[in-house]
Amino acid sequence: MDILTRVKEAKEASFEMAALSDTLRTRALLKLADELEKQSDRILKANAQDVVCAKEKKLSNAFVERLTLNPAKIVAMAEGVTTIAKLTSPIGEVVSGFVHENGMKIEQVRVPLGTLLMIYESRPNVTIDALALAIKSGNSMILRGGSDALHTNTLLFTLFTEIITSSGIPNGAFIFIDSPEREILDTLLTFHDYIDVVIPRGGKSLKSYILEHSTIPMIETGSGLCHTYIDKSADIKKALKIIINAKTQRPGVCNAMETLLIHSEILPEIAINLEAHLMEKGVELRVCQNALPYFPSASLATHEDFMTEYLELILSIKSVSTLQEAIAHINFYGSKHSEAIITEDYSHAEYFLDRVDASCVYVNASTRFTDGSEFGFGGEIGISTQKLHARGPMGLRELTTLKYKIRGNGQIR
Amino acid sequence: MDILTRVKEAKEASFEMAALSDTLRTRALLKLADELEKQSDRILKANAQDVVCAKEKKLSNAFVERLTLNPAKIVAMAEGVTTIAKLTSPIGEVVSGFVHENGMKIEQVRVPLGTLLMIYESRPNVTIDALALAIKSGNSMILRGGSDALHTNTLLFTLFTEIITSSGIPNGAFIFIDSPEREILDTLLTFHDYIDVVIPRGGKSLKSYILEHSTIPMIETGSGLCHTYIDKSADIKKALKIIINAKTQRPGVCNAMETLLIHSEILPEIAINLEAHLMEKGVELRVCQNALPYFPSASLATHEDFMTEYLELILSIKSVSTLQEAIAHINFYGSKHSEAIITEDYSHAEYFLDRVDASCVYVNASTRFTDGSEFGFGGEIGISTQKLHARGPMGLRELTTLKYKIRGNGQIR
Numbered sequence: 001m002d003i004l005t006r007v008k009e010a011k012e013a014s015f016e017m018a019a020l021s022d023t024l025r026t027r028a029l030l031k032l033a034d035e036l037e038k039q040s041d042r043i044l045k046a047n048a049q050d051v052v053c054a055k056e057k058k059l060s061n062a063f064v065e066r067l068t069l070n071p072a073k074i075v076a077m078a079e080g081v082t083t084i085a086k087l088t089s090p091i092g093e094v095v096s097g098f099v100h101e102n103g104m105k106i107e108q109v110r111v112p113l114g115t116l117l118m119i120y121e122s123r124p125n126v127t128i129d130a131l132a133l134a135i136k137s138g139n140s141m142i143l144r145g146g147s148d149a150l151h152t153n154t155l156l157f158t159l160f161t162e163i164i165t166s167s168g169i170p171n172g173a174f175i176f177i178d179s180p181e182r183e184i185l186d187t188l189l190t191f192h193d194y195i196d197v198v199i200p201r202g203g204k205s206l207k208s209y210i211l212e213h214s215t216i217p218m219i220e221t222g223s224g225l226c227h228t229y230i231d232k233s234a235d236i237k238k239a240l241k242i243i244i245n246a247k248t249q250r251p252g253v254c255n256a257m258e259t260l261l262i263h264s265e266i267l268p269e270i271a272i273n274l275e276a277h278l279m280e281k282g283v284e285l286r287v288c289q290n291a292l293p294y295f296p297s298a299s300l301a302t303h304e305d306f307m308t309e310y311l312e313l314i315l316s317i318k319s320v321s322t323l324q325e326a327i328a329h330i331n332f333y334g335s336k337h338s339e340a341i342i343t344e345d346y347s348h349a350e351y352f353l354d355r356v357d358a359s360c361v362y363v364n365a366s367t368r369f370t371d372g373s374e375f376g377f378g379g380e381i382g383i384s385t386q387k388l389h390a391r392g393p394m395g396l397r398e399l400t401t402l403k404y405k406i407r408g409n410g411q412i413r
Numbered sequence: 414m415d416i417l418t419r420v421k422e423a424k425e426a427s428f429e430m431a432a433l434s435d436t437l438r439t440r441a442l443l444k445l446a447d448e449l450e451k452q453s454d455r456i457l458k459a460n461a462q463d464v465v466c467a468k469e470k471k472l473s474n475a476f477v478e479r480l481t482l483n484p485a486k487i488v489a490m491a492e493g494v495t496t497i498a499k500l501t502s503p504i505g506e507v508v509s510g511f512v513h514e515n516g517m518k519i520e521q522v523r524v525p526l527g528t529l530l531m532i533y534e535s536r537p538n539v540t541i542d543a544l545a546l547a548i549k550s551g552n553s554m555i556l557r558g559g560s561d562a563l564h565t566n567t568l569l570f571t572l573f574t575e576i577i578t579s580s581g582i583p584n585g586a587f588i589f590i591d592s593p594e595r596e597i598l599d600t601l602l603t604f605h606d607y608i609d610v611v612i613p614r615g616g617k618s619l620k621s622y623i624l625e626h627s628t629i630p631m632i633e634t635g636s637g638l639c640h641t642y643i644d645k646s647a648d649i650k651k652a653l654k655i656i657i658n659a660k661t662q663r664p665g666v667c668n669a670m671e672t673l674l675i676h677s678e679i680l681p682e683i684a685i686n687l688e689a690h691l692m693e694k695g696v697e698l699r700v701c702q703n704a705l706p707y708f709p710s711a712s713l714a715t716h717e718d719f720m721t722e723y724l725e726l727i728l729s730i731k732s733v734s735t736l737q738e739a740i741a742h743i744n745f746y747g748s749k750h751s752e753a754i755i756t757e758d759y760s761h762a763e764y765f766l767d768r769v770d771a772s773c774v775y776v777n778a779s780t781r782f783t784d785g786s787e788f789g790f791g792g793e794i795g796i797s798t799q800k801l802h803a804r805g806p807m808g809l810r811e812l813t814t815l816k817y818k819i820r821g822n823g824q825i826r
Contacts, residue, residue, distance in 0.1 A: 369819065404774070406778055
C-alpha cells in the first residue's frame with residue numbers, strides 16, 4: 001500500500017479512534033505495559049544492536065545515552081503506560097457551556113486532534129510514550145523515529161500492533177515509518193488534508209526544515225537552552241545542589257541547564273566551591289570575561305557559547321550585575337523552555353516568575369523537573385516551547401482540541 | 414523609523430502591556446467607545462471615500478457590504494468595545510495548580526501571547542475589535558488591513574492612538590501598516606523572533622501565501638464553506654426559516670450558508686416552498702442532478718460549485734439519501750467552520766454533533782450565530798477553522814497562552 005493510501009486510512013480511522021470507549025483504551029494500554037515488561041530481554045537485545053551501530057558511527061555520548069535502554073528504563077516505560085492508562089480520559093469533557101439569550105444551548109467539548117505526525121530523535125521511550133498518549137487521547141498517529149533506533153522501534157511497534165489488534169483498536173490508525181529517507185518525510189509534509197498536526201522533536205535543523213517544507217500546523221518541542229540565575233540573596237547551599245543537579249544529573253536532555261548566570265556580588269563567594277564540584281563531575285567551564293578570574297580551570301566563553309544547547313558536560317557561565325540583566329539575557333538567549341532563579345528574596349522571585357518568557361519558570365528548584373511524568377501526565381509527547389496551543393510538557397489534554405456543540409429549536413438571527 | 418525597529422519596539426512594549434493594570438485597560442477602552450460614537454460623522458465621511466473607490470473599482474457587492482459603515486454599525490462597534498472593556502481580564506488566571514510530592518508548588522497561569530500580526534480584509538469593524546481585544550488581553554499588535562478600507566482604518570487608528578496615549582498605554586505596542594505593498598508583508602513574515610503569532614483573515618489565497626512565506630506560528634481563520642442538512646425528520650417550518658436566514662440575512666460573511674443538503678425523501682415536500690422563498694430574496698440556485706427536477710429555476714451544480722464559498726446570493730443544493738452521506742459530504746467539502754442539521758430525530762441530532770468535524774456544529778439553528786459577539790466575547794479576532802490553539806470565535810482567552818510557575822525550596826531530581 002502506498003503512503004498516501006495508508007495516511008488516508010489513518011485519517012479515516014481517527015474518527016473510529018475518537019469513538020472508542022475509554023474502558024477499551026485503558027485495557028489495551030494495561031496489556032501493553034505488561035507485554036513491555038515480559039518482552040524486556042527481546043527489547044534489550046534489539047536495542048543493543050542499535051547501540052553498537054551508534055558507537056561504531058562515533059555518535060556523541062549524549063546521543064548514545066538517550067538511545068540506550070536498560071531493564072530499569074523498560075520498567076519505567078511500562079509504568080508510564082500504566083499511569084497513562086489510568087488517567088481520566090480528556091475526551092468528551094465539557095469545558096464550558098451556557099444558554100444564549102435566545103435559548104440555544106452552547107457547549108464546548110474536548111475532542112481528539114485527529115491525525116498526528118510525530119517526528120522524533122533516536123529515543124525508544126518516546127515511541128511508547130507517544131503511542132500510549134495517542135491511544136488514550138483518541139488520535140491516529142504516524143511515527144517517524146530516528147533511524148539509529150530502528151531495531152528497537154521496529155520491535156516496539158510490532159509488540160504494540162499485536163496488542164491493539166487483539167484489543168479491538170483499529171490498527172490502521174497507526175503507521176510506523178521505517179524508511180530513513182528524507183523523501184518520505186517530504187511526501188508526508190504535503191498531506192495537509194489528512195494530517196492535522198505535525199510534532200517534531202529534536203534538533204533545530206529538523207524543525208527549520210519542517211517549518212520551511214510543510215504547511216501542516218506544527219508544535220515545536222524540545223529545544224532546551226535552559227538557564228539558572230544565582231541571585232545576590234541566594235542560599236549558597238541550595239544553589240550548589242541545584243546547579244550540580246541541573247547540569248550533571250542527565251546532561252543529554254532538553255531540561256538540563258546550559259548556561260549559569262551569577263550575580264557579580266555573590267560570585268567571589270560561590271566560585272571556588274562551584275568549580276570544585278563541577279570539575280569533580282567532569283564539567284568543562286566556559287566563562288565570560290568578568291567571571292574568568294574566579295574560575296582558574298575555565299576558558300573564555302564566546303557569544304556562540306551562550307547560543308549553544310550543549311547537551312554535554314559543558315557549562316557557560318556569565319556574571320551579571322542585576323536581576324534585570326539576568327532576565328534580559330534569558331529572554332534573549334533562552335529557548336523558552338525552562339528557566340530558574342535561586343534566591344531568598346521574595347520580590348526578586350516573583351519578579352522573575354512574572355518577567356521571564358518561558359514555558360516553565362522555577363524558583364529554587366532544578367530545571368530538570370520539566371517533564372510529563374514529573375507533572376503527572378504519565379509520559380509526554382514533547383515539551384512545547386511555542387506559545388500556540390500547548391506550552392511545556394504535553395500530555396493527554398494537549399493532544400485534544402475543542403468543538404462547540406449548539407442545540408437550538410429554530411433560532412435565527 | 415524602519416519597520417524592524419518598530420516591530421522590535423512593539424515586542425519590547427508587549428512586556429509592558431502584560432504588566433498593565435486591568436483598571437487602566439478598562440478605562441482606556443471605555444474612552445475609546447465614547448470617542449467612536451462622538452466621531453461618528455468623521456468616520457462615516459472617511460468610510461464614504463473608501464466606498465466610492467470600491468464601487469469605482471467595481472468590487473463585488475459582498476465586498477462593498479463588508480466595507481460600508483453606517484451609524485448603526487458604528488454604534489455596534491462602540492458597544493462591542495464597551496462589552497470587551499467590561500469582561501473579566503483573562504490575564505493572571507490560575508488555570509490549574511498542584512503540589513508535587515517533593516513539595517514544589519506548580520501552577521499554570523494565563524499570560525498574553527506577546528506580539529500579534531493581524532492581516533485582514535477591508536472590514537473597518539475588525540480594526541476596532543482587534544485593537545480592543547489586544548488591549549484587554551495585554552498583547553502588542555501589528556495591523557495590516559485591506560487597502561480598500563485605508564481611509565477608514567487610518568482615521569480609526571488615529572483616534573485609537575490618541576486615546577491610548579492619553580490613557581498611559583504604550584503606543585509603541587501598536588503598529589498600523591498603511592502601505593498596500595506586498596513587500597512589507599513579506600518583510601513582516603520574516604520577523605519570527607519578534608512576532609509570536611500571525612492571524613490572517615480573509616481569502617484562501619492570502620492564507621496559502623502566508624503559509625508558504627512565513628515561519629511564524631499561524632492561526633487560520635474565516636474560511637466559511639458552511640452547510641445545512643435538512644434531515645428526513647425535519648420540521649419543515651423550522652427548516653425554511655433557518656435556511657432563509659442562513660443564506661440571505663448577510664450573505665457576504667463567513668458564517669453564511671453556501672451549500673444546502675436535503676434528504677431525498679423530504680425533498681419533494683419542501684422544494685417548491687423553498688424555491689419560492691429563496692427566489693423572493695434573489696437567491697440563484699445551483700442544484701445536483703437528482704434534485705434538479707424539483708427546482709425549475711435552478712441550473713445544474715458542478716463539482717466546483719460544491720467547493721465554492723460564494724459569499725453572494727447563490728446557493729448550491731444537493732440531495733442525499735442518508736445522514737451518513739450528508740456527514741461525509743460535509744467532512745469532505747466543508748471548511749470546518751459551522752455546520753447545521755435540521756432534524757426532529759434525537760439520535761440523528763447527537764450523531765451529527767459527534768461526527769461532523771467543524772468548530773461549531775448546530776442542531777436546528779442558523780449557522781449565522783458563529784460569532785464572537787453572539788458567544789459573549791464582545792468582539793472577535795476571527796473564527797478559527799484550525800484545530801490548534803483555538804477553534805471557533807476567538808475572543809480574549811484565545812489571545813492568551815499559559816505558563817507554568819514553579820515555586821520550590823531546593824528540590825533536585
